Amino acid sequence: MRRQAKLIGSFKYKSLRYAPNHPLRIPRVSLLLELLQSLGLVEDRERVESREALWEELLLFHTEEYLRALRECESKGRLSREQRELFNLGNYENPISPATWRGSLLATGSSLQAVELFQAGYVPFNPAGGMHHAYPSKANGFCFINDPGIALQELLRRGYRRVLYIDLDAHHCDGVQDFFYEEDRVFVLSLHQSPEYAFPFRRGYLQERGEGRGKGYNLNLPLPPGVGDREFLYVLEKTLPLVAELYRPQVYVLQLGTDTLREDYLSKFELSNEGLLRAFDLVREVLGEGIYLGGGGYHPVALARAWSLLWCRLSGREVPKSLNPEAKKLLLSVDFEEFDEEVDRGYLYERLLDPLREGDLRPEVKKVVQEALSYYL
Ligand SMILES: [Zn+2]
Structure with missing residues (x-):
């Protein structure tokens, strides 16, 4: 029998936003929930309310002094200059806001719920998760608490010995990679924009293959700008x-x-929804069901649309051909004016799925795959 899908989320995220000038200030999980509701694509029995992570769960990945500083962001609303510098907090990249502590606790608790639900026989999706840049004792790349790292640690604690982490975000998962770099019980596979031109810049190169007993258990596919459906799917199919x-x-x-x-205006990849959906299908064809987390995504409408399609797949629903008037109204009401000129409004707000985009397979993409795999062949 097919596993039942569970969507872990909360409307609490509405009041746990990042600072007003930050790329993550946008509605994400709450917008996804509203979109699914307006399209009648989620039932109450499929929804799980997010819980906050516990202190001892956070310690699976983070240091106590860093966690104390994060908690102070909430209680005092500010940090000393020394703390800000030490923990990379309270700057433009990682601002102090309700998202810093409360939002991260909720997103991380949800990733742990995802582990629990998976073991209980469900297929869990936590769209608030996937904050893959955070380090044990510092914030990084808009991420404060590394919920995927904590979920992976929890899986190891529960006795799993071969856990595969696949990261399809446009950015390399530096926080996760570095934490498990000498670990053979976690294999990290990441497709991303090459650090030669994209964040996190100092990590994500092909030569980073793990160390010690983790050697060979880290596979990076750093790709050139302009990667679309064809190239992205090619790389995934080959690796x-x-x-x-x-x-x-x-x-x-x-x-x-x-x-x-x-x-998405923060990356140079050019996937369509259909391309993303096929990548998702491919992972599930090869591996069966797993634990699904969100990640980056800075265009609220594109994000809500894409995740709603992934949810359709997980929950065994047909993808609706178009948006109904209620859903369209919801998306049009999203406050995201400053980037509207960059997108085709009609396209984004009328349709759910768009056609797969054909394109050339460039030699440099083939070369990355060849070099990456040469280690194993
Ligand atoms: Zn990203």
Whole structure:
């Protein structure tokens, strides 16, 4: 029997926003929930209310002094200059806001709920998760608490010995990679914009293959700007089945940032919704069901649309051909004026799915795959 899908989320995120000038100030999880509700694509029995992570769960990944500083952001609303510098907090990149502590606690608790639900026989999706840049003792790349890292640690604590982490965000998962760099019980596979031109710049290169007993258990596919459906799917098709065969994971965690989409202004990838959906299908064809987390994504409408399609797949629903008037009204009401000129409004607000975009397969993309796999062949 098919596992039942569970959507872990909360409307509490509405009041747990980032600072007003930040790319993550936008509605994300709450907008997804509202969109699914307006389209009649989620039932109450499929929804799980998010819980906050506990202190001892956070310690699976983070240091106590860093966590104390994060908690102070909430209680005092500010930090000393020394703390800000030490923990990379309270700056433009990682501002102090309700998202810093409360929002992160909720997103992380939800990733742990995802682990629990998966073990209980469900297919969990936590769209608030996937904050893959955070380090044990510092904030990084808009991320404060590394919920995928904590979920992976929890899986190890529960006795899994071969856990595959797949990261399809447009940015490299530096916080997760570095934490498990010497670990053979976690294999990290990441497709991303090359650090030669994109955040996090100092991590995500092909040569980073893990160290010690973790050597060979880290596979980076750094890709050039302009990667669209064809190239993205090519890279995944060439690498994932091989990793699956070599590593034989007992469970996997998939990070599903939507900043790979063409509409997203913070990345140079150009996937369509259909491309993202096919990548998702491919992972599930090769590995069966896993634990699904959100990730980056800075265009609220593109993000809500894409995640709603992934939810349709997970919950075994047909993808609706178009948006109904209520859903369209909802998306049009999103306050996101400053980037509207960059997108085709009609396209984004009328339709759910768009056609797969054909394109050339560039030699440099083939070369990255070849070099990446040469280590194993
Ligand atoms: Zn990203």
